[in-house]
Amino acid sequence: MHIGHGRTYVTADIYARYMRMKGYNVLFPFAFQFTGTPILSVADAIKRGDQDIIDFFKNVYEIDEEKIKDLSDPYKLAEYFKQEMEKTAKAIGLSVDWRRSFTTVDDRFAAFIQWQFKKLKDKGKLIKETDAVGYCPRDQFPVGMHDTKGDVEPEIEKLDVIFFEGDYFYPVATSRPETVFAGVEVAISPLTTYVIAEYSGKRILLSKEALEKLSYQKELKKIGEVKPEELKGKEAVNPVTRKKVKVVLSKLVDPSIGTGLIMLTPAHDPIHKIIAEDNGIEDYYSVISSPGLPEIPTEEIDVRDMAELKDFADQIYRTEYYKGVMKEVSAYVPDYMKQYVKEMISGKPVKDARI
Numbered sequence: 194m195h196i197g198h199g200r201t202y203v204t205a206d207i208y209a210r211y212m213r214m215k216g217y218n219v220l221f222p223f224a225f226q227f228t229g230t231p232i233l234s235v236a237d238a239i240k241r242g243d244q245d246i247i248d249f250f251k252n253v254y255e256i257d258e259e260k261i262k263d264l265s266d267p268y269k270l271a272e273y274f275k276q277e278m279e280k281t282a283k284a285i286g287l288s289v290d291w292r293r294s295f296t297t298v299d300d301r302f303a304a305f306i307q308w309q310f311k312k313l314k315d316k317g318k319l320i321k322e323t324d325a326v327g328y329c330p331r332d333q334f335p336v337g338m339h340d341t342k343g344d345v346e347p348e349i350e351k352l353d354v355i356f357f358e359g360d361y362f363y364p365v366a367t368s369r370p371e372t373v374f375a376g377v378e379v380a381i382s383p384l385t386t387y388v389i390a391e392y393s394g395k396r397i398l399l400s401k402e403a404l405e406k407l408s409y410q411k412e413l414k415k416i417g418e419v420k421p422e423e424l425k426g427k428e429a430v431n432p433v434t435r436k437k438v439k440v441v442l443s444k445l446v447d448p449s450i451g452t453g454l455i456m457l458t459p460a461h462d463p464i465h466k467i468i469a470e471d472n473g474i475e476d477y478y479s480v481i482s483s484p485g486l487p488e489i490p491t492e493e494i495d496v497r498d499m500a501e502l503k504d505f506a507d508q509i510y511r512t513e514y515y516k517g518v519m520k521e522v523s524a525y526v527p528d529y530m531k532q533y534v535k536e537m538i539s540g541k542p543v544k545d546a547r548i
Contacts, residue, residue, distance in 0.1 A: 194277070194278045194281040194282065198278075199281075199285060202282065202285075202287055203285070203287070205221065206221070206286075206287045206288055206289075209221040209288055210288055213288075220290065220293065221287075221288055221289050221290055222289065222290055222293035222294065222295075223279070223282060223287075223289045223291065223293075223294050224294065224295050224296065224297070224302075225271070225275045225278065225294075225295075225296045225297070226296070226297050227268070227271040227272075227275075227296045227297050227298040228297045228298060229340070230329070230332060230334050230335075230336055230340040231339055231340050232267050232270055232271050233267050233332060233334070234329070234332055234340060234342075235264075235270060236264065236265050236266060236267040236270045237265075237331075237332065239261060239262070239264055239265040239270075240265035247261055250264070260273075268298075271296070275296065279291070279294070325349045325351060325410075326347075326349070327340075327341075327347025327349065328347075328409055330409065350368075350450075352366040352367060352368055352451050353366070353367055353368070353370040354366055354367075354451075354452060355367060355370060355373055355376075355432060355433075355456060356395075356397070356432060357376075357379055357429040357430060357431060357432060357438070357456070358429060358430045358432060359427060359428055359429035359430065359440075360427060361389055361396045361397055361398045362395045362396065362397045362398070363379050363397075363398050363429045363440070363454055364397050364398070364399070364452045364454060365379055365451075365452065365454045365455055365456040366450070366451025366452045366454065366455065367451075367455065367456050368510075369458070369461065369462075369510065370547055371480075371481070371519065371538075371543055371546050371547050372456075372458040372461050372480060372481070373431065373432075373433045373434075373456065374433060374434060374480040374522040374525045374526070375458045375460055375461060375477065375478060375479065375480045375525075376431050376433075376434070376438065376456040376457065376458055377438055377457055377458070377459065377469070377474065377476065377477050378438045378439055378440070378441050378456075378457040378469070378472070378474060379429050379438055379439070379440045379441070379454055379455070379456060379457070380440075380441050380442070380443050380445075380446050380454070380455050380456075380457050380465075380468050381400070381421055381424060381440060381441075381442060381443075381446055381448075381453065381454050381455075382400065382421065382442070382443070382444065382446040382447070382448040382453060383421045383422070383442040383443070383444060384421075384444060384448065385400050385401060385402060385421070385448040385453065386400075386401045386418050386419075386420065386421075387399065387400055387401070387418070387419050387420070387421060387424065387453065388400075388401050388404050388415050388416075388417070388418050388419070389415075389416045389417045389418070389419060390404055390413045390414060390415050390416060391413070391414040391416055392411060392412070392413050392414075396416065398419070398424070398454065399413075399452050399453055399454075400448035400449070400452065400453020400454070401418075401448075401453075402448045402449040402453060403448065403449070403451065403452045403453040406449075407452070421442055422442075424440045425440060425441065425442050426439055426440065427439065427440045428440075433525075433526060433530075434525045434526055434527075435526070435527050436525075441457070441468065441472040441474070442472075443468040443471060443472070445464055445467060445468055445499075446468070457469055457474070457477075458477075459474065459477040459491060460477050460478055460479040460480075460489045460490060460491055460492075461479065461480075461481065461490055461491065461509060461513065462491065462506050462509070463491045463494040463496075463502045463505045463506055463509070464499075464502050464503070464506055465491075466491045466494065467497060467502065477489075479520070480519065480520050480522050480525070481513045481517040481518065481519060481520065481543060482517065482518050482519075482520055483512050483513050483516050483517040483518070484512075484516055485512060485516075486509065486512055486513070490509045490512075490513070491505075491509070513543055514543050514544060515543075515544070517542070517543040518540060518541065518542055518543070519538050519539055519540060519541050519542075519543060519546045520539070521535075521539050521540070522534060522538055522539055523535040523538075523539050
């Protein structure tokens with residue numbers, strides 16, 4: 194039990210004692226959470242011989258090494274700290290009715306939770322949905338901040354994927370699908386290996402890092418590998434403008450983000466502008482008009498510091514998303530798409546034009 198627990202329980206204890214003094218029959222129970230991934234992950238870390246965890250238990254909790262070995266059993270680990278917590282609660286004098294103590298793995302508690310969920314389901318209060326969650330590949334379990342080493346909040350970023358067509362499908366990941374009209378190249382990293390994978394009957398290209406992550410979300414079958422140098426200069430087709438673009442290499446592409454492939458929009462992202470300049474690309478244009486930004490939003494940015502570039506990229510993104518209006522982008526699409534794009538996208542605020 195840490196000082197925060199003490200403060201919380203003492204506050205409840207004061208109120209319980211006060212209400213008893215007023216003549217109320219107060220029930221003040223105490224329960225212990227035995228379920229949850231933190232218990233499983235710590236027990237597994239002990240079993241693996243994680244020295245950081247073992248040293249922490251020895252130096253902070255003053256548990257001898259032989260006893261620590263027993264704590265590789267999740268139930269024994271939870272039971273050990275239950276006893277320690279109860280001992281501390283009694284030492285500080287909490288007026289708890291210990292006859293009513295229980296844990297979250299007790300049969301009676303499990304039955305109560307099942308009853309709650311059944312009631313909620315019968316009343317139509319429960320729904321099923323699919324969503325992204327933090328996930329631990331080692332424990333094969335969803336995780337939150339308190340489940341991670343060091344209490345690190347899992348970062349979840351939702352990106353759109355646009356499939357450029359070529360020898361394979363090039364799935365570019367982007368947070369700005371509305372800029373597809375200005376997508377002039379596909380960029381990949383020269384610092385990793387790319388894999389060809391089968392997905393929904395398509396052969397798609399992914400970085401090896403992306404394959405590992407996405408395999409927990411989608412059914413992907415690895416077919417082969419290809420070096421970035423072999424992909425350089427290959428052609429792909431922008432699925433919206435139907436224009437042919439080339440694959441270029443850049444160390445500024447992070448293969449661990451998204452699919453490991455990005456759609457270059459140099460007019461709207463200063464990092465993309467640097468990649469374009471490094472690859473001799475000069476023909477790019479803007480598809481969004483925003484107050485306070487020049488015709489080409491990136492044209493006046495002349496820095497190469499990554500932190501500054503990211504700041505500029507965020508500023509442009511926010512301005513264009515909240516204040517930007519799509520230009521007459523029907524000019525960039527084939528005839529059979531012009532009417533739809535003119536009616537549904539051109540002249541619309543960016544927030545409404547997202548496709």
